[in-house]
Amino acid sequence: MSAWLDEALAKVAADATALRTVFPAVGRRVGRGPTDTPGRTVDDVARVRLLEAAPGAAAEMPGLYRHGDAAEKRAVLYGLSVVDTGDAGVELVADALRTNDTRLVTAAMGEYAATHLDAAAYRHGVLKCVFMGIPLAEVAGLDRRTDEELRRMLRSFAAERTAAGREVPADLLPLLTELDI
Amino acid sequence: MRIFDPHIHMSSRTTDDYAAMHAAGVRALVEPAFWLGQPRTSVGSFTDYFDALVGWEPFRASQYGIAHHCTIALNPKEANDPRCTPVLDLLPRYLEKDGVVAVGEIGYDSMTAAEDKAFAAQLALAIDHDLPALVHTPHRDKAAGTERSIAVVRESGIAPERVVLDHLNELTVRMVKESGCWLGFSIYPDTKMDEDRMVAILREYGTERVLVNSAADWGKSDPLKTRKTGDAMLAAGFTEDDVDRVLWRNPVEFYGQSGRLALEPDAAPAEFAGNSILRGARK
Numbered sequence: 001m002s003a004w005l006d007e008a009l010a011k012v013a014a015d016a017t018a019l020r021t022v023f024p025a026v027g028r029r030v031g032r033g034p035t036d037t038p039g040r041t042v043d044d045v046a047r048v049r050l051l052e053a054a055p056g057a058a059a060e061m062p063g064l065y066r067h068g069d070a071a072e073k074r075a076v077l078y079g080l081s082v083v084d085t086g087d088a089g090v091e092l093v094a095d096a097l098r099t100n101d102t103r104l105v106t107a108a109m110g111e112y113a114a115t116h117l118d119a120a121a122y123r124h125g126v127l128k129c130v131f132m133g134i135p136l137a138e139v140a141g142l143d144r145r146t147d148e149e150l151r152r153m154l155r156s157f158a159a160e161r162t163a164a165g166r167e168v169p170a171d172l173l174p175l176l177t178e179l180d181i
Numbered sequence: 182m183r184i185f186d187p188h189i190h191m192s193s194r195t196t197d198d199y200a201a202m203h204a205a206g207v208r209a210l211v212e213p214a215f216w217l218g219q220p221r222t223s224v225g226s227f228t229d230y231f232d233a234l235v236g237w238e239p240f241r242a243s244q245y246g247i248a249h250h251c252t253i254a255l256n257p258k259e260a261n262d263p264r265c266t267p268v269l270d271l272l273p274r275y276l277e278k279d280g281v282v283a284v285g286e287i288g289y290d291s292m293t294a295a296e297d298k299a300f301a302a303q304l305a306l307a308i309d310h311d312l313p314a315l316v317h318t319p320h321r322d323k324a325a326g327t328e329r330s331i332a333v334v335r336e337s338g339i340a341p342e343r344v345v346l347d348h349l350n351e352l353t354v355r356m357v358k359e360s361g362c363w364l365g366f367s368i369y370p371d372t373k374m375d376e377d378r379m380v381a382i383l384r385e386y387g388t389e390r391v392l393v394n395s396a397a398d399w400g401k402s403d404p405l406k407t408r409k410t411g412d413a414m415l416a417a418g419f420t421e422d423d424v425d426r427v428l429w430r431n432p433v434e435f436y437g438q439s440g441r442l443a444l445e446p447d448a449a450p451a452e453f454a455g456n457s458i459l460r461g462a463r464k
Binding site: 028 | 228232235236271273274275276277278279310441
């Protein structure tokens with residue numbers, strides 16, 4: 001993508017702690033425009049590549065998240081799905097789901113969350129996305145993790161919306177109708 | 182009159198101040214990391230503050246059409262507190278953030294050995310991260326402190342044109358001018374420096390390498406002192422171009438050395454981490 005990125009990839013490959021100073025600078029070095037992957041920007045993609053290139057990135061990710069700005073946090077959350085952090089990433093996902101930042105909540109509900117969150121946390125993550133207007137297409141694992149309790153919660157949400165005379169998001173309907181089959 | 186306030190602590194100010202500053206012509210500012218008035222007791226307290234300086238505060242400023250940048254450092258006063266000094270190890274992470282345009286405020290408060298150590302270490306960080314440095318000169322024993330600060334800057338190897346010595350007065354201006362460093366002046370209601378004294382200094386020493394700031398914070402201070410100084414300059418016969426140089430082009434030149442100044446406020450998201458500064462129900 002850029003000479004700067006090639007150099008940065010080599011640097012973090014040699015020493016994962018270099019991520020601490022490379023990560024914050026990525027946006028101004030490689031840009032922040034859109035990519036072919038919907039919702040992912042050039043800096044998102046570059047940061048995830050850096051995480052993949054750094055042996056021992058898993059140990060750095062909590063610190064990168066804690067001291068990261070919103071863009072850095074988002075990249076760490078995306079990175080959880082490609083770098084094996086065991087269960088250590090659950091805490092980061094939980095932190096992101098406590099925010100009201102749609103960029104972070106969206107990134108939190110990726111494949112890692114679908115695999116690692118317990119049932120209660122996963123359901124609330126999905127419900128939070130619905131509340132915040134995040135398209136459910138962005139949420140990983142709905143096909144296998146939608147259970148009876150989540151359907152109940154979503155149906156209740158839809159009922160509240162209807163009672164208030166407000167619209168029910170269209171992408172919710174397939175999940176609800178499955179209940180009525 | 183376009184104004185860049187190169188030193189103002191907006192975290193301590195209200196949204197009314199942002200509105201009044203914009204009305205007075207302020208379009209850009211730098212918020213240096215400093216003491217909170219109340220001692221910090223842990224490193225976490227610093228990092229939460231730094232996170233606000235690169236996150237929430239630029240967002241607030243953008244809502245009023247003002248571009249916000251910051252400087253990051255362990256301040257001289259708290260460099261004396263062993264509960265705070267470990268934050269030095271975390272600075273490299275923050276010194277690479279987009280909105281960070283200098284290392285600062287560093288320098289002396291009481292000229293202790295611990296301050297010496299933190300000052301030198303942070304000048305080295307400025308060199309490592311290719312950033313200018315903002316040096317606070319002490320309130321007490323100012324002339325001796327300023328002289329010693331110039332010596333430390335010289336020893337560090339940082340280029341003098343990448344350093345500003347701030348809070349200068351009639352007794353310290355000449356030595357800083359001769360050092361090749363930039364000259365910072367904080368215009369305060371009662372203390373440090375006032376508009377008329379500032380005009381006299383500009384008459385004597387010229388407008389080159391001069392930065393004028395309000396240094397407004399949680400104490401008795403006035404975020405419109407930059408504008409009032411511009412008005413006083415015009416009243417004293419300086420041209421509009423002189424005023425523009427002091428209040429805009431000089432700070433742009435100094436902090437522009439970071440390569441990170443972004444003077445168009447971002448097309449900010451309507452909310453930051455779900456928080457809007459607009460209170461009350463939104464429909």
